[in-house]
Amino acid sequence: MILKKISCKMGVKSYIVGGYIRDEILNLESNDIDITVEGDGIRYALMLSKILNGKIEIHEKFKTAKIQADKYTFDVVSARKEYYAHSGILPDVELADIVEDIKRRDFTINMLAFDIKEGMIIDLCNGLDDIKNKLIRVVHDKSFNDDPTRIFRALRYSVRLDFKLEEHTELLLKQSIANGDIDNLSADRIMNEIYLILSEKNPETIVKLMKYYEIDKKIFKGIDINIKNLNTYARYGDVLLYRFLLFFYNVKKDDLDYLNEKFNFRRQYSKGLSDLIEIKMNLYTLKDDIAVYNLFKDKKIEAINAIYTMEGENIKKIVDRYFEVIRSLKLEVNGDAIKELGLEPSPVYKKILEKIYYDKLCGKIINKEDEFERLKQYVEKVKRGEKI
Ligand code: ATP
Known part of the structure; x- marks a missing residue:
């Protein structure tokens, strides 16, 4: 209702687009609402933010704004058309109409738009049918080549929603992987996709699919990516860092420089990984509490957690003792x-x-x-x- 009022007041068309509509149809909870405005998106967002008493962040250059109000996040954009000069490079932005905005999206299930003024769904690419038939489908053959992050996104959606890759889409995905399109992505963008995967509810199955399509071979060369326990949560510390360490659990000391250099991991992540490797190398030499204390005391807690999850009963006992007794030992003097x-x-x-x-x-x-x-x-x- 509020959105309709703003639309009418400004005399512009506006649409709810993408994931929110998909999730509404699937009866899944979603608090991220993407709005496309055929006109001045920033003015629209300012009005919305005022009515909802929200917090607004404006990106003048991209003609976008983000509003946080209660549990909802609104991303408001001015309708845009994009050009792909080179595969894998972030696109330029130009004002255009909603059809263009819809067409630039990744999969048909994300191409639905809700016309706020008219109160109806616009379904240009049979997204509704694909949702009904639980299919992930691209709309043109160059889609993965245009933006290889869609390879990761396809796997993420298919596992999260329990959808299948439509047959031709799967073929295109395989071709794109075989052609090495992923090589056109920067290391940052690749890692961003990995973090998104690891933040899902079921990363284990997604990473299994990555292995099935041999994506891991393309990005991590000879490194053996671990699948086991990826769906677990850390007892202590940050879950993403913990899962990142599980993901790289099998990394050897010799691979560390290569990985750090190529992927330029955030500092905490890089420290976590070297901590993990150091603990693993010394794990079977621990003879008493002091040795445990010395090995664990300055290590990232997520690394110790990952060790606990991955190793056998004897090591689990040691880690338990570290958390319950050794670590919590406090001094009376200072x-x-x-x-x-x-x-x-x-x-x-x-x-x-x-x-x-x-x-x-x-x-x-x-x-x-x-x-x-x-x-x-x-x-x-x-x-x-x-x-x-
Ligand atoms: P979630 O945020 O829950 O992962 P979402 O569908 O909202 O799901 P976002 O990553 O927030 O996903 O993207 C919002 C919308 O932007 C998507 O629905 C999709 O239509 C579009 N989109 C995002 N990334 C791409 C991409 N690489 N190529 C094309 N369209 C994209």
């Missing part, structure tokens, strides 16, 4: 206590506290008094210039 004993602040503080921590882990300290006594001893030693 830097202030050392200062009170008359030692000037310096890096030796850290060393002393680490020593106390070790002593506590080994059971050499059993109560508060013990701990303060030990602290005194270490401080005295340092004062005397002895090694601790």
Whole structure:
């Protein structure tokens, strides 16, 4: 109703397009609403945002705006037509009408538009039939070549919605993979698709399909991508980083430089991956709590989580103990206590506290008094210039 009012007030046509309509028909919840305006999308978005009391972000250059209101996100664009100068390069933008806007979309199921003024669905490419028959279909033979991210998107939709690739579409997808179209994508865009896949409910099946179509061979060359446990959630930490580490669980130390250089992983991800490899290399040498503490203490929690998920019972027990006992061990003493004993602040503080921590882990300290006594001893030693 609100949208209709704005449309009428501005005297422009506007449409709800893409995924929201698809999901409405499929009875799936969707909070992302894409609106295409045949006219000034930014003015439209400003009016909408004011009525909904939302937060608006405007991209003047692209004539688009994003509004956040309650649980809904509205993406408002001015209808546009795109040109593909080279495969894999982001398209230019030019104002055009809704038909062009619909035609630039990836699959027929995403090509439905709801005409807000008229209150009816526009179905130029038989998207409704394809939704009914659960099919992912492209509308022209160059679709995957124009934008190879659609290869990933096709697999993502097919698993998420439990749809099949329409026969000719599957053939085109295979041809595009065989032709190496994915090579035209930047490493960033490839990784973005991988992150989108890993954020799905069922990445395991999507990655299985990637392997089935040998996409992994094209992008990760000889690296053995792991499928197992990809649908699980991290007990601690960030689920995307955790799944990323599961995805690359089989990566060897020698592959790390190649991967980092080619894909320019975000810092946390790159650290997670090297942590994972380091833990894996030392996993079977762990002989006591101290060794576990030393190996795990500065590692990303998601890497430890991935280890827990992937390894056998013995290792799971060690990780459990790390999370439940070793990691949560707290000290009674701190830097202030050392200062009170008359030692000037310096890096030796850290060393002393680490020593106390070790002593506590080994059971050499059993109560508060013990701990303060030990602290005194270490401080005295340092004062005397002895090694601790
Ligand atoms: P979800 O956000 O839940 O993954 P969605 O269908 O809304 O599903 P988006 O990635 O948000 O997907 O894209 C919004 C719409 O933009 C899609 O429905 C599709 O029509 C279009 N679109 C997105 N990426 C492409 C692409 N690479 N090629 C063509 N059209 C695309």
